Amino acid sequence: MSKRIVFVLILGLVALAAGAFGMVDRIGMGLSHVAYGSPVPWALWVVFYIYFIGLSAGSFLVSSLIYVFGFKRFEAAGRLAIFTALVSLLTALIFIWVDLGRMERVFAVYLRPSFTSPLAWIVWLYTAYLFLLLAEAWFLMRRDFAQRSKGGGLKGTLYRLLALGIQEDSAAARAGDMKVVRVLGAIGVPLAIAFHGGTGAVFAVTVARAYWYSGLFPIMFLVSALASGGALLTQL
Amino acid sequence: MPENALLRMQTDLKRALGQPVAERHWGMVIDLKKCVGCNACTIACKVENNTPPGVTYHVVLEEEIGRYPNVTRRFLPRPCQQCEHPPCTRVCPVNATYRRADGIVVIDYDVCIGCRYCLAACPYGARSFDFGEFYTVGQTPRVAEYDLSSSFEYGQEWQRDPANRNTSPIGNARKCTFCLHRLEKGMLPACITTCIGGARYFGNLNDPDSLVAQQAASPHVMRLKEELGTEPSVYYLL
Numbered sequence: 001m002s003k004r005i006v007f008v009l010i011l012g013l014v015a016l017a018a019g020a021f022g023m024v025d026r027i028g029m030g031l032s033h034v035a036y037g038s039p040v041p042w043a044l045w046v047v048f049y050i051y052f053i054g055l056s057a058g059s060f061l062v063s064s065l066i067y068v069f070g071f072k073r074f075e076a077a078g079r080l081a082i083f084t085a086l087v088s089l090l091t092a093l094i095f096i097w098v099d100l101g102r103m104e105r106v107f108a109v110y111l112r113p114s115f116t117s118p119l120a121w122i123v124w125l126y127t128a129y130l131f132l133l134l135a136e137a138w139f140l141m142r143r144d145f146a147q148r149s150k151g152g153g154l155k156g157t158l159y160r161l162l163a164l165g166i167q168e169d170s171a172a173a174r175a176g177d178m179k180v181v182r183v184l185g186a187i188g189v190p191l192a193i194a195f196h197g198g199t200g201a202v203f204a205v206t207v208a209r210a211y212w213y214s215g216l217f218p219i220m221f222l223v224s225a226l227a228s229g230g231a232l233l234t235q236l
Numbered sequence: 237m238p239e240n241a242l243l244r245m246q247t248d249l250k251r252a253l254g255q256p257v258a259e260r261h262w263g264m265v266i267d268l269k270k271c272v273g274c275n276a277c278t279i280a281c282k283v284e285n286n287t288p289p290g291v292t293y294h295v296v297l298e299e300e301i302g303r304y305p306n307v308t309r310r311f312l313p314r315p316c317q318q319c320e321h322p323p324c325t326r327v328c329p330v331n332a333t334y335r336r337a338d339g340i341v342v343i344d345y346d347v348c349i350g351c352r353y354c355l356a357a358c359p360y361g362a363r364s365f366d367f368g369e370f371y372t373v374g375q376t377p378r379v380a381e382y383d384l385s386s387s388f389e390y391g392q393e394w395q396r397d398p399a400n401r402n403t404s405p406i407g408n409a410r411k412c413t414f415c416l417h418r419l420e421k422g423m424l425p426a427c428i429t430t431c432i433g434g435a436r437y438f439g440n441l442n443d444p445d446s447l448v449a450q451q452a453a454s455p456h457v458m459r460l461k462e463e464l465g466t467e468p469s470v471y472y473l474l
Contacts, residue, residue, distance in 0.1 A: 012462045020340055027402075028401070029368065030367070030368040030401030030402055030406055030407050031350075031365075031367045031368060031401075031407065032367050032368035032369050034367065036290075037290050037365075037367070038290060038291070038355055038361070038363065038365050039361065039363040040353035041356050041365060042352060042356060060391075067424055073414050099351075099407055100347065100349050100351055100407075101348070101350015101351070101352070101365065101366070101406075101407030101409075102348065102349050102350045102402065102404075102407045102408070105330075105347070105348075105349040105350075106349060106404070107345060107350055108329075108330040108332075109329050109349070111329055112330055112331055112347070113329060113330065113331075114328055114329055114330060116326045117326065117328055117329040117353065118327070118328070119327065119329040119351060119353050120329035121285070187419040202353070204321070205327065205357075205358060206327070206356050206455045206466050207323050207357070207466075208323060208356065208357055208358055208359035208360075209356065218246035228361065
């Protein structure tokens with residue numbers, strides 16, 4: 001291993017340890033250490049959640065340029081965009097999950113939702129989006145998994161598992177995969193607009209906060225998502 | 237001798253409790269001319285509901301108006317407004333908070349996930365979140381008894397446990413309930429009985445013979461942020 005990878009690995013492990021310590025404290029002490037109060041009910045964790053969910057929506061919309069609208073010259077960034085969308089979505093969901101007062105009750109949003117609440121809509125939409133992203137990522141990667149699973153050993157087994165046992169790697173199979181990706185992407189575009197517009201709507205419907213209470217909010221969220229998602233992919 | 241307002245409200249309360257829940261509309265009238273800003277109501281509320289630091293069901297907002305030498309202070313006691321169209325209940329993703337048939341907006345501590353959307357949605361800042369803080373635990377060498385004693389909101393015993401901060405009501409949104417647990421036992425809310433100036437009236441707004449309904453019918457009455465269309469059940473006499 002090169003020196004750089006070792007350094008990044010150590011840095012990652014340190015960060016992971018710090019994160020684990022924080023998580024243990026969060027679970028044991030509840031929200032008593034967050035040091036914000038009722039007048040400002042949402043603070044840094046909600047900010048991070050909005051930030052990452054915007055990156056996810058933005059990256060996904062950039063990927064749809066390639067797979068749905070046929071911008072071939074961005075092809076190289078396609079898989080990276082989907083992967084970024086997936087990672088940002090998971091990061092966002094973890095942030096908003098730890099921000100809940102009662103983390104263990106999160107499933108109540110599925111079991112007894114109130115559809116007058118934009119928060120319930122977006123949780124359902126995020127869930128659909130998560131499955132869609134996983135499916136799209138798998139169809140994009142399947143051919144590589146299939147090719148690499150032909151090698152033996154532990155790696156081969158791992159790739160065989162990831163390919164779900166499908167070994168087909170012909171050009172025709174690849175074309176079939178891309179057709180599915182195209183359909184998934186086409187479903188994903190309105191979904192991404194819905195869930196991120198919905199995230200904006202969470203704020204836009206609160207009559208109590210004058211600076212949020214505006215029909216422009218969902219659109220603002222979408223525009224900033226596109227800008228930040230595009231910027232992130234350019235950087236990567 | 238004029239009739240004692242507290243005794244009158246007590247009789248009104250008994251009469252209201254004899255009626256079906258849907259025919260009651262609990263309401264409050266606060267006479268701002270009689271309020272001296274002593275905060276006895278805030279303290280009575282703290283004691284009655286045993287609320288931790290950062291959880292305030294009731295506050296008295298203070299404002300200084302005028303310029304020297306013509307200065308005066310103005311006080312605005314603010315319980316939950318128990319709106320007829322509450323913006324807070326609609327946004328709850330899990331139906332944990334709702335308006336009862338008698339007009340009181342309640343929270344089901346066994347369901348609330350603690351997302352705090354209702355706090356953001358309340359135009360009156362009437363909701364608090366229980367972040368799991370204590371007055372003395374971890375602050376002073378000896379833990380005060382009141383930190384560990386229970387509250388009896390909604391007629392149930394709620395014990396906050398410093399060792400396990402994942403027990404309700406820690407991690408839940410909390411709010412004024414017009415002392416629902418007292419009402420059900422035929423007692424007036426704590427802030428009403430404690431008011432030294434007799435500035436607060438409470439009762440069934442649907443009952444035209446009740447003292448509170450008579451006070452609310454005054455032409456000198458206002459409600460907070462009427463332009464939002466929330467229709468509060470708390471009236472202020474100017």
